[in-house]
Amino acid sequence: MADGSIATKAGGPLTGLPVWTVRPRHPREEPWLAAVAAVFALAQLALVRPGLGLGWDETVYVSQVSGHIPAAFFSAPRARGISLLVAPIASWSDSTALLRVYLAVLSGLALYFSLRVWRTHVTPAVLALAGAVFASLWVTLFYGLQAMPNYWVAVGALVCVGCFLRARANTRDRAAWWGVCAGAALMAWMRPMDAVYVVLPLLVLALRRPLLLAVLVAGLLVGAGEWVIEAYVSYGGLAQRLSDASGIQGGLGWHLAVVDQLRSLGGRTLCRPCTGSVPNPAVTLWWFALPLFAALGAVAAVRARRTLPVLLPLGCAVTAAVPYLFLIGYAAPRFLLPAYALLALPVAHGLVHLVTAPVGRIARTAAVSLMAVGLAGHLAVQYVVLEHTVHNSGASRADWARTAAALHSLGVRQPCLLSGYEAVPIAYYTGCGSAQTTGHDASATVAELTRAARHQPFAVLTRPGGRPPAYARTWPEHRAGALQVYVAPFVRQEG
Numbered sequence: 001m002a003d004g005s006i007a008t009k010a011g012g013p014l015t016g017l018p019v020w021t022v023r024p025r026h027p028r029e030e031p032w033l034a035a036v037a038a039v040f041a042l043a044q045l046a047l048v049r050p051g052l053g054l055g056w057d058e059t060v061y062v063s064q065v066s067g068h069i070p071a072a073f074f075s076a077p078r079a080r081g082i083s084l085l086v087a088p089i090a091s092w093s094d095s096t097a098l099l100r101v102y103l104a105v106l107s108g109l110a111l112y113f114s115l116r117v118w119r120t121h122v123t124p125a126v127l128a129l130a131g132a133v134f135a136s137l138w139v140t141l142f143y144g145l146q147a148m149p150n151y152w153v154a155v156g157a158l159v160c161v162g163c164f165l166r167a168r169a170n171t172r173d174r175a176a177w178w179g180v181c182a183g184a185a186l187m188a189w190m191r192p193m194d195a196v197y198v199v200l201p202l203l204v205l206a207l208r209r210p211l212l213l214a215v216l217v218a219g220l221l222v223g224a225g226e227w228v229i230e231a232y233v234s235y236g237g238l239a240q241r242l243s244d245a246s247g248i249q250g251g252l253g254w255h256l257a258v259v260d261q262l263r264s265l266g267g268r269t270l271c272r273p274c275t276g277s278v279p280n281p282a283v284t285l286w287w288f289a290l291p292l293f294a295a296l297g298a299v300a301a302v303r304a305r306r307t308l309p310v311l312l313p314l315g316c317a318v319t320a321a322v323p324y325l326f327l328i329g330y331a332a333p334r335f336l337l338p339a340y341a342l343l344a345l346p347v348a349h350g351l352v353h354l355v356t357a358p359v360g361r362i363a364r365t366a367a368v369s370l371m372a373v374g375l376a377g378h379l380a381v382q383y384v385v386l387e388h389t390v391h392n393s394g395a396s397r398a399d400w401a402r403t404a405a406a407l408h409s410l411g412v413r414q415p416c417l418l419s420g421y422e423a424v425p426i427a428y429y430t431g432c433g434s435a436q437t438t439g440h441d442a443s444a445t446v447a448e449l450t451r452a453a454r455h456q457p458f459a460v461l462t463r464p465g466g467r468p469p470a471y472a473r474t475w476p477e478h479r480a481g482a483l484q485v486y487v488a489p490f491v492r493q494e495g
Contacts, residue, residue: 032124032127032128033112033115033116033124033127033128033131034112035128036111036112036128036131036132036135037108037109037111037112037115037131037135038108039135040107040108040111040131040135040140040141040144041104041105041107041108041109041144042104042108043135043141044100044104044107044108044141044144044145045100045101045104045145047141047383047386047387047390048100048141048142048145048386048390049100049390049394050096050097050098050100050101050104050145051096051097051100052096052100052390052393052394052397053096053394053397053398053400053401053429054096054147054397054425054428055146055148055269055393055397055425056422056424056425057148058146058147058148059072059424059425059427059428059429060072060073060074060078060424061078061082061083061086061147061148061149062083062086062090062099062147062428063428064080064083065083065084065086065087065090065091066090066091066094067090067091067092068094068431069094069427069428069431070415070427070432070433070434071433072424072427072428072433072434072441073424073434073435073436073441073442073443075244075245075248075440075441076235076241076242076244076245076248077244077245077248077249079149079188079189079190079191079192079224079226079227080226080227080230081149081152081186081189081190081191081223082147082148082149082152082190084189085106085147085152086099086102086103086147088102089102090147099147100145101145103144103145103146103147104144104145107144107145107151107155108144110152110155111131111134111135111155112131113159114155114156114158114159114162114341115127115130115131115158115162117158117159117162117163117166117176117179118130118158118162118165118309118345120166120169121162121165121166121169121309122309122345123352125348125352126345126348126349126352127348129348129351129352130344130345130347130348131344133344133347133348133351134154134340134341134344136378136379136382137286137340137382138267138382138383138385138386138389139333139334139336139337139340140154140337140340141382141386142269142386142389142390143334143337148334149190149191150190150191150194150334150335150337150338151334151337152186152187152190153186153187153190153191153194153195153198153337153338154337154338154340154341154342155186155341156182156183156184156185156186156187156189156190156195157183157187157198157316157320157338157341157342158183158341158342159179159182159183159186160179160180160182160183160184160186160187160198160199160202160216160219161183161198161202161312161313161316161342162179162183163175163176163177163178163179163180163182163183164176164180164202164205164206164212164216164312165308165309165312166179167179167180167212167215168205168209168212177212177215180212180215180216180219181215181216181218181219181222182219183219184199184216184218184219184220184222184223185219185220185222185223186223187199187220187223187338188219188220188221188222188223188224188227189223189224189226190223192220192223192224192227193245193323194320194323194338195220195223195224196220197319197320197322197323198316198319198320198338198342199216199220199316200316200319201312201315201316201319202216202312202316203216203217205312248440249328249330250328250329250330251329252323252327252328253327254326254327255326255327255328255329256325256326257274257324257325257326257327257328257329257330257331258325258326259274259278260274260329260330260331261287261324261325261331261333261335261336262278262279262284262287263275263276263277263278263279263331264331264332264333265279265283265284265287265333265385266279266280266283266385266388267385267386267388267389267392268332268333269332269333269334269389269393270330270332271330271331271332272330272331272332273330274330274331282377282381283381283384283385285381286378286381286382290340290343290347291343292350293346293347293350293351294314294317294343294346294347294350295346295350296349296350296353296354297310297314297345297346297347297348297349297350297351297353298310298311298314298346298349298350300349300350300353301346301349309345310345310346310349311346313342313343313345313346314342314343314345314346316342317338317339317340317341317342317343317346318339320336320338320339320342321336321339324336351371354367354371355367355368355371397425399481399482400422400425400426400429401429402481403426403429403430403461403480403481403482403483404426404429404430404431406478406479406480406481406485407426407430407432407459407480407485408430410459410478410480410485410487411457411487412430412432412457412458412459412487413430413431413457414431414432415432415433415456415457416430416431416432416433416456416457416458416459417432417433417434417435417449417452417453417456417457417458417459418430418432418433418434418435418458418459418460418461419434419435419436419437419444419449419458419459419460419461419469420436420460420461420462420468420469421461421462421463421466421483422461422483423435423436423461424441426461432457435448435449435452437449437469446469446470446471449471450471453471453488453489453490454490455490456490457487457488457490458487458488458490459480459485459486459487459488460472460475460485460486460488461480461483461484461485462483462484462485462486463483463484464482464483464484465484466484468484468486472486472488473486475487475488475489
């Protein structure tokens with residue numbers, strides 16, 4: 001069905017069960033998906049706000065391509081895809097608002113085109129509803145305009161799985177073949193290991209189709225090529241980089257993180273260590289509803305003998321979620337964005353089935369009414385959590401900005417260097433480089449930092465009441481925001 005036709009559901013003449021027929025696509029159906037994508041882009045700008053400062057991980061990614069800030073240490077798990085994605089703005093402008101607008105527009109376009117590849121397998125109502133389900137989640141709205149890779153893995157997953165189905169159904173659909181490669185490459189470009197987990201069901205299905213398997217693997221290799229090369233150049237080899245990445249993530253192995261993910265749904269962008277109570281059931285209800293509606297969609301698809309376009313994204317969503325539910329010992333809501341994007345399709349199938357099933361008028365009216373109430377409640381919950389998340393994130397980033405202003409008043413200005421507590425994001429806001437001698441971001445020795453202190457402004461940050469490292473204990477102590485700052489005597493350059 002690469003000719004613009006779509007499968008639609010109708011009652012079977014003998015059994016009364018839904019079957020799938022093919023009908024031409026009406027030219028007016030496409031704008032519904034475009035409208036969802038446009039509302040998504042505008043909602044990000046209205047609800048998250050372009051002026052929201054960069055978060056910790058964002059400062060690392062953006063600093064790699066910034067023309068104004070020294071590059072922060074790039075730890076083993078990270079990939080450079082998101083840095084290159086923001087380079088067209090970050091390389092010449094230090095405006096966070098401009099970067100946010102750029103990413104909001106780009107994420108809206110990406111949502112539209114990533115769902116559009118499904119148009120030969122999914123009805124317009126299901127496609128638009130799937131986009132709305134995914135775009136309405138607070139975690140999608142919050143991270144769509146963040147300089148973070150997870151949303152883009154989700155987009156790549158939609159493209160790769162949708163084009164895989166098309167290429168499998170029609171080997172002459174050249175766009176689909178390119179889409180398989182491009183979607184896999186985008187995922188691996190952003191987060192190589194996430195890409196592998198997403199495509200596991202595709203690799204199994206492609207075993208009997210060597211060409212399709214080759215295209216899929218080629219996409220993964222193209223996307224992850226730079227990451228693999230960098231492993232040998234800067235991390236001691238691929239095995240060592242994988243080992244370092246596992247160590248930074250707490251050691252990959254059996255960790256039941258389901259409850260941790262639940263705790264993070266109240267708006268905690270990173271839950272590590274993940275303690276405290278689970279949010280109110282009203283906040284987490286949608287999380288349990290997604291797999292239930294997805295299962296309903298799967299059952300409807302099986303009855304309609306149209307299983308693969310529903311079961312395949314469902315299977316890929318499961319494999320995408322496995323490492324973040326069972327293999328790491330902490331949680332962040334953004335980790336499950338690829339799973340949410342893929343789940344949105346079977347969920348939309350299930351919701352549409354509820355209101356189109358062959359039942360009486362009263363039952364259908366009740367189903368539509370309940371769905372309307374449920375969706376209204378869902379949107380209200382997502383908005384409340386999003387507002388809470390934006391407020392808390394903005395507060396911490398404002399603290400970093402105030403600390404940076406205090407450091408400037410103490411003479412810590414470019415070219416300068418910071419070390420110690422929260423040195424990475426504060427260094428970005430100050431315009432400094434950052435270096436640590438311990439921890440996940442260890443990138444320098446004490447001797448190197450001592451030498452650097454003789455040639456440029458250098459400050460060590462500690463929590464209130466904390467003690468600086470031995471080499472900084474004789475330096476003058478100051479307050480910068482809520483932190484203690486130890487500023488090294490430095491050689492002021494003339495002129």
